[in-house]
Amino acid sequence: MTDTEKTAPEAAPAPEAEAAAVPAPEAEGLDARLVVDRGDFRLDVALTAGPGDVVALLGPNGAGKTTALRALAGLTPLTSGHLLLDGTELDDMPPESRPVGVVFQDYLLFPHLTALDNVAFGPRCQGATKAQARAQAAVWLERMGLADHVGARPRRLSGGQAQRVALARALATGPRLLLLDEPLAALDARTRLEVRAGLRRHLAAFEAVAVLVTHDPLDAMVLADRLVVIEEGHVVQEGTPGDVARHPRTDYIAHLVGLNLYQGQAEGHTVRLDTGPVITTTEELSGPVFVAFPPGAVTLYREKPTGSSARNLWRGEVAGLETHGDQIRVDVTGELRLAADLTTLAAAELGLHPGAPIWATVKAAQTHAYPA
Amino acid sequence: MRARGRRAPVPLPLLLPALIGLAFLVLPLIALLVRTPWSSLPEQLASTEVWQALRLSLVCATAATAVSLVIGVPLAWLLARVDFPGRGLVRALVTLPLVLPPVVGGVALLMALGRNGVVGQWLDSWFGITLPFTTAGVVVAEAFVAMPFLVISVEGTLRAADPRYEEAATTLGASRFTAFRRVTLPLIAPGIAAGAVLAWARALGEFGATITFAGNFPGRTQTMPLAVYLALQSDPAAAIALSLVLLAVSVAVLAGLRDRWMTAT
Numbered sequence: 001m002t003d004t005e006k007t008a009p010e011a012a013p014a015p016e017a018e019a020a021a022v023p024a025p026e027a028e029g030l031d032a033r034l035v036v037d038r039g040d041f042r043l044d045v046a047l048t049a050g051p052g053d054v055v056a057l058l059g060p061n062g063a064g065k066t067t068a069l070r071a072l073a074g075l076t077p078l079t080s081g082h083l084l085l086d087g088t089e090l091d092d093m094p095p096e097s098r099p100v101g102v103v104f105q106d107y108l109l110f111p112h113l114t115a116l117d118n119v120a121f122g123p124r125c126q127g128a129t130k131a132q133a134r135a136q137a138a139v140w141l142e143r144m145g146l147a148d149h150v151g152a153r154p155r156r157l158s159g160g161q162a163q164r165v166a167l168a169r170a171l172a173t174g175p176r177l178l179l180l181d182e183p184l185a186a187l188d189a190r191t192r193l194e195v196r197a198g199l200r201r202h203l204a205a206f207e208a209v210a211v212l213v214t215h216d217p218l219d220a221m222v223l224a225d226r227l228v229v230i231e232e233g234h235v236v237q238e239g240t241p242g243d244v245a246r247h248p249r250t251d252y253i254a255h256l257v258g259l260n261l262y263q264g265q266a267e268g269h270t271v272r273l274d275t276g277p278v279i280t281t282t283e284e285l286s287g288p289v290f291v292a293f294p295p296g297a298v299t300l301y302r303e304k305p306t307g308s309s310a311r312n313l314w315r316g317e318v319a320g321l322e323t324h325g326d327q328i329r330v331d332v333t334g335e336l337r338l339a340a341d342l343t344t345l346a347a348a349e350l351g352l353h354p355g356a357p358i359w360a361t362v363k364a365a366q367t368h369a370y371p372a
Numbered sequence: 373m374r375a376r377g378r379r380a381p382v383p384l385p386l387l388l389p390a391l392i393g394l395a396f397l398v399l400p401l402i403a404l405l406v407r408t409p410w411s412s413l414p415e416q417l418a419s420t421e422v423w424q425a426l427r428l429s430l431v432c433a434t435a436a437t438a439v440s441l442v443i444g445v446p447l448a449w450l451l452a453r454v455d456f457p458g459r460g461l462v463r464a465l466v467t468l469p470l471v472l473p474p475v476v477g478g479v480a481l482l483m484a485l486g487r488n489g490v491v492g493q494w495l496d497s498w499f500g501i502t503l504p505f506t507t508a509g510v511v512v513a514e515a516f517v518a519m520p521f522l523v524i525s526v527e528g529t530l531r532a533a534d535p536r537y538e539e540a541a542t543t544l545g546a547s548r549f550t551a552f553r554r555v556t557l558p559l560i561a562p563g564i565a566a567g568a569v570l571a572w573a574r575a576l577g578e579f580g581a582t583i584t585f586a587g588n589f590p591g592r593t594q595t596m597p598l599a600v601y602l603a604l605q606s607d608p609a610a611a612i613a614l615s616l617v618l619l620a621v622s623v624a625v626l627a628g629l630r631d632r633w634m635t636a637t
Contacts, residue, residue: 095539
């Protein structure tokens with residue numbers, strides 16, 4: 001549960017000379033506890049990140065991700081908590097004074113300004129002359145590969161171009177914290193791939209803290225070094241993308257990464273679930289555990305299989321069928337609620353339909369148990 | 373009434389009153405054109421009184437619009453963007469001059485800014501400023517009546533505009549005022565223009581508050597509507613000629629507004 005390790009070993013250590021210039025090197029980066037009360041919704045999230053980190057806030061709609069982002073930017077006031085960036089307290093600082101750049105979900109490029117003047121807006125507000133600001137903006141746009149679109153109004157830009165202008169605009173102010181709200185949500189699937197790769201490069205090159213909000217696990221896993229999963233205003237899990245995918249702690253995460261996830265008490269190789277059924281695993285554990293297995297590891301039968309070596313055998317019925325690419329995901333209820341992935345052919349041979357009685361098996365070797 | 377094509381027939385109980393309504397609105401204007409003494413028109417319009425009144429009207433209406441813009445746009449912003457207690461009441465007070473009989477507005481202005489008025493006595497004794505029965509008084513009276521049009525129009529545009537652009541500007545380091553000046557103002561410019569034209573037209577035609585607060589002195593406070601009213605009693609032909617000028621200006625405003633609205637959408 002304690003992920004706030006002050007001495008993150010994988011964070012690139014600052015060069016000696018620079019470290020000496022900074023009074024408190026351990027205070028660099030973001031250290032925040034964001035508490036926002038809004039009616040009967042309460043956001044209470046702790047966030048820490050070092051310079052160069054890219055943190056993704058991942059969660060379902062309405063989890064409070066955007067509220068957290070707005071609180072970091074100063075657009076929504078904190079009810080309580082604290083917000084430290086590079087050792088400076090930002091809690092009561094108005095948004096215009098915070099060294100924070102924001103890329104909004106629909107970019108919010110100023111429609112009456114050219115791409116160049118959109119990017120020059122921040123430097124202008126920081127006191128640069130018009131000529132200086134435009135020169136800086138031109139450099140940023142060139143870096144984004146938009147040198148040819150300097151004079152274009154936002155409505156003439158494609159989604160991917162607008163996204164890059166928005167990123168350039170946010171970076172042009174030299175922020176110490178970069179916030180991205182669903183940076184790829186406004187794009188169609190094809191542009192998304194391209195823009196995601198570009199964004200990944202720019203985020204990797206960004207030397208300060210970046211926090212992005214997304215409901216798309218793929219975006220989060222590709223772009224971020226660390227995931228913070230938020231549900232109903234609270235952090236339910238955080239860790240590297242790999243950790244979170246292998247050891248999901250809630251239904252939501254398990255669904256996102258395509259796993260069946262259960263909680264129970266382990267005793268040796270068996271795990272008795274809180275809901276009754278028992279799952280046999282290869283791991284030997286004791287005490288409260290999570291058990292996970294991918295839907296592809298489930299085999300379904302219409303008749304009780306005879307001579308099957310699988311210890312994990314449950315009776316159920318088909319609750320629903322859903323197409324996932326060239327696979328069919330079967331929602332099975334009964335002794336154990338689970339998701340199973342079948343090929344279309346297999347599903348047709350089994351004659352599956354909602355309400356059909358079914359037997360489900362999983363090999364112990366394909367389950368994965370870990371302490372809760 | 374010509375070829376209806378394939379359209380569904382319009383029911384008579386709706387069509388008849390509609391046509392009467394149309395005639396009711398258009399007929400007086402046609403009558404004005406019919407009775408215009410076209411032969412003596414150039415002579416009528418060449419008189420110095422007409423030009424004096426027209427010039428005064430245009431200058432005062434423009435000044436009143438400028439005043440309305442300077443104080444009305446910030447007022448509209450306050451109503452649209454700042455959540456303060458009693459906002460509903462303030463909005464009602466702002467719109468009151470829209471429904472208030474202009475004469476009552478004139479009387480109220482006298483009570484406030486007249487030489488013995490609540491504020492006017494201080495203006496007089498401290499700064500030696502007297503507003504009633506001066507050209508400045510005309511501007512005040514017209515602005516009082518016309519500004520609500522501008523405020524309502526701009527507030528509506530502001531409400532329709534996405535406030536998140538202002539938020540985006542503040543995250544880029546703009547103060548709230550800079551965000552307003554450099555982002556919001558350009559975005560709502562079409563709404564401001566439409567509101568200004570409405571206010572200007574209202575100021576141009578203003579009669580009741582002007583005559584009550586500023587009087588009817590040729591060359592100083594006698595605007596076109598006052599001149600029309602006065603001329604009707606002594607020289608109806610002159611009144612018609614003056615009316616024709618105002619009608620022409622109104623039509624021009626309407627055309628201008630339509631262009632504004634077309635570019636705004």
